Structures are given as C-alpha cells and as structure tokens.
Amino acid sequence: MRIGVFICHCGSNIGGTVDCAKVAALAATFPDVVYATDPMYTCAEPGQAAIEEAIKNYQLDGVVVASCSPRMHEPTFRRTVERAGLNRYMFEMANIREHVSWIGKDIEANTNKAAELVKMAVAKLRNNKALHAASFDVNKKVLVIGGGVAGIQAALDCAEGGIPVVLVEREATIGGKMAKLDKTFPTVDCSACILGPKMVDVAQSPNITTYAYSEIESISGYVGNFTVTIRKKTTYVDWSKCTGCGACTEKCPSKKTPDAFNEVTGLTTAITIAFPQAIPKKAVINAQHCKKLLTGKCGVCAKTCPTGAINYEMKDELVTETVGAIVAATGYDLVDWTQYEQYGGGRYPDVITSLQYERLLSASGPTGGHIVRPSDGKEPKNVVFIQCVGSRDRSIGRPYCSGFCCMYTAKQAVLTKDHMPDSQSYVFYMDIRANGKLYDEFQRRAVEEYGTEYIRGRVSKIYPDGKGHLIVKGADTLLGQAVEVEADLVVLAVGVEAAKGAARLAEKLRISYDSYGFFMESHVKLKPVETNTAGVYLAGVCQGVKDIPASVAQGSAAAAKVLSLFSKDKLQSDPQISQVDIKRCIACGKCVQTCPFGAIELFDFRGQQKARVIETVCQGCGLCTATCPQGAIQLAHFTDNQILAEVDALCQC
Numbered sequence: 001m002r003i004g005v006f007i008c009h010c011g012s013n014i015g016g017t018v019d020c021a022k023v024a025a026l027a028a029t030f031p032d033v034v035y036a037t038d039p040m041y042t043c044a045e046p047g048q049a050a051i052e053e054a055i056k057n058y059q060l061d062g063v064v065v066a067s068c069s070p071r072m073h074e075p076t077f078r079r080t081v082e083r084a085g086l087n088r089y090m091f092e093m094a095n096i097r098e099h100v101s102w103i104g105k106d107i108e109a110n111t112n113k114a115a116e117l118v119k120m121a122v123a124k125l126r127n128n129k130a131l132h133a134a135s136f137d138v139n140k141k142v143l144v145i146g147g148g149v150a151g152i153q154a155a156l157d158c159a160e161g162g163i164p165v166v167l168v169e170r171e172a173t174i175g176g177k178m179a180k181l182d183k184t185f186p187t188v189d190c191s192a193c194i195l196g197p198k199m200v201d202v203a204q205s206p207n208i209t210t211y212a213y214s215e216i217e218s219i220s221g222y223v224g225n226f227t228v229t230i231r232k233k234t235t236y237v238d239w240s241k242c243t244g245c246g247a248c249t250e251k252c253p254s255k256k257t258p259d260a261f262n263e264v265t266g267l268t269t270a271i272t273i274a275f276p277q278a279i280p281k282k283a284v285i286n287a288q289h290c291k292k293l294l295t296g297k298c299g300v301c302a303k304t305c306p307t308g309a310i311n312y313e314m315k316d317e318l319v320t321e322t323v324g325a326i327v328a329a330t331g332y333d334l335v336d337w338t339q340y341e342q343y344g345g346g347r348y349p350d351v352i353t354s355l356q357y358e359r360l361l362s363a364s365g366p367t368g369g370h371i372v373r374p375s376d377g378k379e380p381k382n383v384v385f386i387q388c389v390g391s392r393d394r395s396i397g398r399p400y401c402s403g404f405c406c407m408y409t410a411k412q413a414v415l416t417k418d419h420m421p422d423s424q425s426y427v428f429y430m431d432i433r434a435n436g437k438l439y440d441e442f443q444r445r446a447v448e449e450y451g452t453e454y455i456r457g458r459v460s461k462i463y464p465d466g467k468g469h470l471i472v473k474g475a476d477t478l479l480g481q482a483v484e485v486e487a488d489l490v491v492l493a494v495g496v497e498a499a500k501g502a503a504r505l506a507e508k509l510r511i512s513y514d515s516y517g518f519f520m521e522s523h524v525k526l527k528p529v530e531t532n533t534a535g536v537y538l539a540g541v542c543q544g545v546k547d548i549p550a551s552v553a554q555g556s557a558a559a560a561k562v563l564s565l566f567s568k569d570k571l572q573s574d575p576q577i578s579q580v581d582i583k584r585c586i587a588c589g590k591c592v593q594t595c596p597f598g599a600i601e602l603f604d605f606r607g608q609q610k611a612r613v614i615e616t617v618c619q620g621c622g623l624c625t626a627t628c629p630q631g632a633i634q635l636a637h638f639t640d641n642q643i644l645a646e647v648d649a650l651c652q653c
Contacts, residue, residue, distance in 0.1 A: 001061045002032065002035075002058060002061045002062075003032045003033045003035075003060065003061065003064060003122060004033070004034065004036070004054045004055065004063050004064070005024065005030075005033055005036040005063075005064045005122065006038075006039060006042050006054075006065045007020045007021075007023045007027065007037070007038040007039075007114070008020070008041065008065065008068075008096075009039070010042075010097060010101075011041070013068070013101060013102075014068075014096055014100070014101045016101065017104065017107055017110045018111050018114050019111040020114075021038050023096075023114045023115050023118060024038040026118075027064075027115070027118050027119075030119055031122070031123075032126055034058055035058045035060065037054075042065055042077075043073050043076060043077075048076075048080045051063060051077070051081065052080060052083060052084040062091065062092070062126075063092075063125075064091075064092045064093070064122055065077050065094070066094040066095075066114060066117065067095075067097060068095065068098065069098050071523065073093070074091075087130035087132075089129070089637055090128055091125075092122075092124055092125040092128070094114075094118050096113075096114040096118075099117065100117070116650060119652075120649045121646075124643075124645055127642045128637070128642065131636055131637060133575050134572065134573045134615060134616075135571070135572055136570060136571060137225075138224040138324045138565075138570065138571055140164070140324055141163065141165070141166065141322070141324060142165055142166070142324065142327060142566075143165075143166045143325070143326045143327070144158070144167045144168070144329060145326065145327065145328050145329060145330055145505070146168075146328065146331055146539075146542065147169030147173075147174030147175065147176060147210070147329075148176025148178060148329060148551070149175075149555070150176075150329040150539040150540025150554060150558075151176070151331075152167075152174060152175075152195075152199065153198070153556055154327045154329060154558045154559045154562075155205075155559075156198065156205070157555070157559030157563075158559045158562055158563065159205045159207035161559070161562075161566075163207065163566060164207050164209070165208045166209050166211065166230075166321050167202065167210045168211045168215070168230055169211070170213070170215050171274070172212055172213045172278070172282065172284045173275070173281075174199055174210065174212060175195060175199055175277075175279070176331050177331060177332070178195050179191070179275065180261065180355060180362075181362075182362040182363075182369075183361070184548060185410065186436075186438040186439055186441070187438075188411065188414065192364070199277065199279040210279075211230050211319070212279075212280055212282075213232070213235055214232045215231050215233065216228065216230060216508060217229040217231040218508060219510075222535070222616050223325070223533075223536075224325075225322065226324065226325075226326060226535065227322050228320070228326075231317070232318075232319060233316055234314050235283075236271075236284075236285035236293070236310065237271070237282060237285060238308075239280065239282045239309075241307045241308060241309035242282045242307065242309040243306075243307060244273060244278075244280075244281035244282055244283070246283075247304050247305065248271050248283055248300075248301035248304050248310070249268075249273060249283065251301065251304045252270055252300060253298065253300060254269055255268070255269050256289070257270050257289040259366065261275055263353065263356040263358075264356075265359045265366050266359075270285060270286050270291070271283050271285045276364060292312055293312060324535065324565070324566060325535045325536070325561075325565055326509065326535060326536045326537070327537045327558045327559070328509060328537070328538050329540045329558075330501075330540075331499050331542060332499055332542070332545075333496070333498070334353060334495070334496060334497070335389070335390030335398060335496065336390075337494045340389060342462065343386070343389070343490075343492060344462055348462065348464065349373075349375040350373050350374060350470055350490060351470065352489070352490070352492070353491070354405070354408060354493050354494055357412055361419065370419075371419050379420060380423065381424065382424050382426070382485065382486060383413075383416050383423060383426070383487065383488065383490075383491060384426045384487040384489070384491070385413060385426065385490075385492075386427075386472070386490065386491070387405060387427065387429040388402075388405065388429070389493055389494050390402075390494050390495035391495025391496070392430060393495075398497065398516070400516065400545065401545070402495035402496045402545050403496075405493040405494075405495065406493075407436070407443070409491075409493045410434075410442060410452070411442075412491065413450060414445070414450050417450040417452075425450075425453070426452075426485050426487075427452060427454045428457060428458065428474050429454060430456070432454075455476050455485075457476050457478075458475060459474040460474055462490060465486070469487065469488060470489075472484065472485045472486075472490060496541065496545055498516060498517030498518050499542065502518070502519070509533060510536075510596060510597055510619070511532065511536055512531070512532060518541075518542065519538050520543075521543055528543070529543070529558045529561055533619065534574075535565065537561050538554070539551070539557070540554055574619075574620060575636060575637075576636050576638070577615055577618035577619075577620050578620070578625060578633050578636070579634055579635075579636055580610070580613055582610050584630045584631065585610045585632040586632070587608065588629065588630075590627050591624035591628055591633055592611065594624055595623065596621065597618065597619050599613055599614045600613055600618075601614060611633070613633075620637075620638075
C-alpha cells in the first residue's frame with residue numbers, strides 16, 4: 001500500500017504549538033508511507049490541489065490529513081481524494097488542532113502527540129477497504145412540525161417550490177406565539193397584520209395540508225422515506241362541517257373557562273375559536289369545562305350549530321403520512337416564573353407576565369386593548385417592568401440570555417405611554433442587549449421620547465403595601481443605593497425555554513438536544529439548520545433563542561435545504577453501516593433492543609432466527625457493535641481490526 005501524509009500548519013492554529021515539519025518527517029518513517037509533507041493550509045484550494053497532484057505522482061492508495069476537526073473538513077477531503085481517483089473511504093483524518101494545539105503550549109509534547117495521532121491514522125488506513133454507497137428513491141413531500149412563524153415560513157417556501165407540505169400544529173390554530181402579540185419591534189407594526197396574510201396563504205395553498213390540534217405520535221424510516229403517524233386530538237367538533245360562524249360560542253352557558261389563548265387573563269366559553277383570525281377558524285370544545293361531557297347535561301352548542309358539526313362521541317384519530325424530509329419548528333414556552341417567591345410566586349394578581357401584558361394591549365384581547373389591573377379593573381399609573389426573570393439565572397438552571405426580552409420590554413413601555421399618556425414606566429434591568437437592526441435606536445426612543453426610566457439593578461422583593469399598590473424593592477447599581485418604586489402593575493419579562501415535550505419529540509426524530517432542551521444543530525457555524533440525522537432540519541426557537549426576523553430567516557433556510565435535498569431523484573446511503581456475520585449471530589436480539597433507529601430486525605434464515613441490518617435506516621452509530629456479545633456485528637469503516645490497529649500503533653509509540 002502507498003500512503004501520503006499531509007500535516008497542516010493551519011497558520012498559527014497548529015503551527016504555533018506543533019513542529020509540523022518534524023511530524024511530517026516522522027510520518028515518512030511509518031509503514032507504507034511513501035510521501036509526507038507539511039503545507040500551510042491543506043483545506044485551501046492550493047492544499048487540495050497538492051493532495052490531488054501527490055495522489056497522481058506517487059500513485060497513492062490512501063491519504064492521511066492531520067489538521068482540524070473531521071466534523072468540519074472530512075467531507076471536503078473525501079471529495080478531494082475522490083476527484084483524484086481514490087475511493088473516498090481510503091482517507092483518514094487526524095485532529096491535531098482541537099486535540100493537540102489548542103489544549104497545550106508545550107511544543108515538544110504537542111509534536112509528540114501529533115505524531116502519535118498521525119501514526120494511529122496511518123495504521124487504520126492500512127486496514128481500510130473501499131466502500132460504495134447505494135442509491136434509493138426519494139419521497140418528495142416534507143413534514144413541518146410546528147405552525148409558528150418559522151414553521152409557516154418553511155411551509156410556504158417549500159410549497160412555493162412545488163413540494164407538498166404536511167404542517168402539524170399542536171394548538172387549534174397556527175400562528176404560534178407571534179399570533180398573541182399586539183405589536184412587533186422595532187417598527188411597532190401590528191403583529192396580526194403581518195402574520196395574518198401568511199396564515200391565510202397557508203390555508204389557501206394547494207400544496208399544504210394542515211393538521212391543527214394534532215401531535216406527532218411516532219416517526220420511523222430514514223431520509224427520503226420517513227413514515228409519520230399523526231394523532232389528531234379530539235375536538236368534539238367535526239371540522240369538515242364547522243364553518244367557524246361562532247354561534248356555538250355565543251350560546252355556550254359554560255362561560256368561566258380559563259382562556260388559554262389570552263394567557264388566562266380572561267375567561268371564555270367551553271367551546272371556543274381561539275381568535276378572530278385563527279387558521280383554521282374552527283371551534284374546539286374544552287372537555288375539562290364542558291357541562292355535557294362532564295355531567296351529560298346541556299348540549300346547547302349541538303342544538304345551536306346550524307351544520308350539525310358537534311360530535312360528543314368523537315375520539316382521537318391516527319393518520320399516517322410518508323415524507324422525505326422533516327422540519328422541526330416547535331417554538332418555545334415561557335419559564336415557570338411562579339418559582340420566584342420574591343416576586344410573589346403567582347400570588348399577586350397585579351404581577352403578570354410579558355405575554356399576558358401583550359394580551360391586555362391587544363385589541364383582540366380580553367379587555368379590548370385597554371390596560372387595566374387584573375385585581376380591580378382600574379387603569380394603572382405606575383407600571384414596573386422587571387427584566388431577566390427566568391433567564392441569565394443559574395439558580396434555576398437558565399444561565400442563557402433569552403435574547404429578545406430587552407426589546408419587547410422597550411416596546412411595551414412605548415405602547416404603555418401611547419395607551420396611557422399620564423402613566424410612568426420603570427424598567428429594572430441587568431444589561432441592555434439590543435444588537436439587531438434599529439434595535440438600539442428603538443430602545444433609546446423609549447427613554448428619550450417616551451420617558452421610560454431605566455434602573456440598572458436586580459429586584460429583590462415585591463410585596464403589597466396594603467393600600468392597593470405593590471412595592472418593588474431593588475437596587476440601582478449605577479447610583480449604588482437601594483430603591484423602592486410604588487407600582488400599580490408589575491410586568492415580568494419572562495425568559496424562554498424549550499417547548500414542552502421537545503425532548504420526547506427529539507427522541508422520535510432521533511436528533512440530539514442540549515441540556516436546556518433546545519434541539520442541536522449539526523454544526524453551530526456551518527450547519528445551523530441541519531441535524532445529525534439526515535433529512536431532519538431545524539427552524540426557529542426550537543434550535544435556540546432568536547427573534548422573529550431570525551426565525552423567519554431560519555425557516556427559509558430550512559426550506560432551502562429541503563428543496564436542495566429534493567432536487568435529486570435518488571439519494572445515496574452512507575456505506576458506513578453495521579454488517580452482521582450470519583455464522584456468529586445467535587439471535588439473542590440485544591442489537592434489536594439497543595438500536596435507537598430501529599435499523600435491525602430478526603428474520604428466518606434456513607429455519608433459524610438471525611439478525612440483519614436495514615441498510616437505508618442504519619445511521620452507523622455503532623451501538624449494536626458494542627452490544628453484541630458474540631462480536632457478530634461489525635461497523636464498516638470502524639471494524640475491530642481497524643480500531644485495534646490504532647491501539648497497537650499507539651502502544652508502540
């Protein structure tokens with residue numbers, strides 16, 4: 001075998017703490033190495049050209065590149081050797097940047113370690129075999145999970161590209177959190193006015209099938225061919241008959257149902273349509289408050305409905321869809337702010353969340369856009385906003401910044417002044433983070449034009465004064481003294497967290513999520529909308545905190561990835577998959593139980609049960625290889641012999 005080795009300087013990233021020339025000289029002495037060099041930038045065009053030229057001039061059978069993370073550049077170098085005529089799996093990469101140069105400054109120690117890693121890569125390459133991908137057909141339909149603004153944008157872009165879209169939303173209407181907002185920053189335009197047309201476009205698009213009030217039950221299959229089971233939750237209303245006239249909501253006698261869409265700032269009926277612009281505009285019965293379902297008495301809505309759409313016997317329904325790609329856009333939920341006992345822990349009616357305040361500001365809200373105190377219905381004069389409630393707080397496991405709280409608080413302070421010119425707004429903050437386009441200018445307007453008083457410091461306690469007011473006790477760190485503000489209404493800028501059930505959905509999608517529940521992208525910089533499961537993409541806050549423009553952009557980016565995937569009639573499977581040695585398999589079934597992708601099954605082989613791998617489903621994770629007690633399963637490109645060769649090489653150093 002003839003092997004070429006390339007030790008990358010990566011400027012000073014590697015060359016600053018590793019003697020690359022010495023590593024190359026040592027590599028030249030390793031078995032089967034006929035060529036070794038140390039280019040400055042191997043990933044650059046001249047570096048790749050040098051690899052191609054060396055393969056031709058030295059008739060190389062394999063190539064080792066020692067540089068940065070394979071996660072970043074291995075596909076690049078595989079394409080390089082393939083262009084020169086080698087099989088792409090006759091390439092190995094040693095990570096001497098993250099594993100060597102970035103973790104120590106001892107040049108001699110780093111050089112020795114780099115040489116050891118290169119020797120291991122050479123030893124593995126000597127045991128590599130050419131692998132070849134198989135082709136399979138693509139089902140050109142996409143599933144979008146989540147009907148918020150990111151999911152809507154992804155669905156519309158895919159539909160515009162001619163792709164059939166299945167949009168699944170767990171609530172009774174699409175629109176997500178944006179549908180609950182009154183205005184948006186920094187332009188202070190009506191949220192419903194800019195989101196509404198997009199929601200209507202979804203309803204009218206012939207390429208989009210919407211399953212509202214539905215959830216994902218299960219997902220199986222692989223990129224190009226996912227089988228998805230969708231649970232359509234019971235609405236007790238036949239949506240094929242419901243016209244959204246609202247007659248049932250007007251006559252329903254159960255008028256003390258907490259209004260979930262209005263963030264429980266008001267009451268509604270047991271049968272309701274979320275809001276006037278809802279898509280789909282269909283009624284849903286809340287089974288926990290419906291007298292007919294609880295006691296068997298009433299039935300007013302059924303008598304009132306002109307189309308006979310009410311069905312008290314309705315049950316959940318399971319629907320199966322086959323798609324080729326999936327976009328997860330599940331959005332976010334607010335942190336449980338009631339755990340903050342110092343802010344009343346939910347005991348004080350005049351301490352509300354920012355989203356509840358949005359519903360009070362909205363003309364479609366429970367008060368018709370009039371700002372009133374929940375406790376007595378009076379108009380507040382002093383409104384105090386408290387930032388970073390549930391974000392940047394390690395004590396509750398939420399150390400991250402929620403990103404857009406500073407801006408929506410500034411917006412709410414501006415709107416408060418517009419609604420009540422005689423009012424005064426106070427904002428307790430830690431730092432102002434307004435880094436978007438026109439964001440800082442907007443925040444300055446809240447201070448300079450609308451008279452909002454910003455107090456830099458944390459609030460230690462909120463308590464009633466016994467006279468119908470709340471005392472907000474905190475600190476002004478700029479003045480270096482304690483402050484107390486008498487408030488009629490306190491608004492908490494509550495931070496965001498991953499949507500409830502996100503972890504369970506991630507397991508169904510077979511994608512990773514971080515310690516906070518947000519879905520993890522394949523690469524934080526280079527693949528921000530892709531995941532480690534081929535064919536599954538991310539959009540919006542499910543991947544991490546972001547505002548509306550960023551969510552819309554990511555929705556379009558995810559759609560672009562789907563369109564790119566579907567531009568091919570056939571896809572190629574990764575040949576780095578598990579393979580079963582039938583002779584050694586004893587059909588114990590441990591591999592079947594272990595496989596997280598359902599890629600292994602038992603079958604009858606000449607009257608005996610044996611395991612086999614479903615090649616298109618296998619993701620090459622190797623769990624089955626480690627689990628098999630007989631060693632009957634080997635992972636292609638990471639066989640026992642290849643790994644042991646690396647271990648032997650390391651032991652000989």
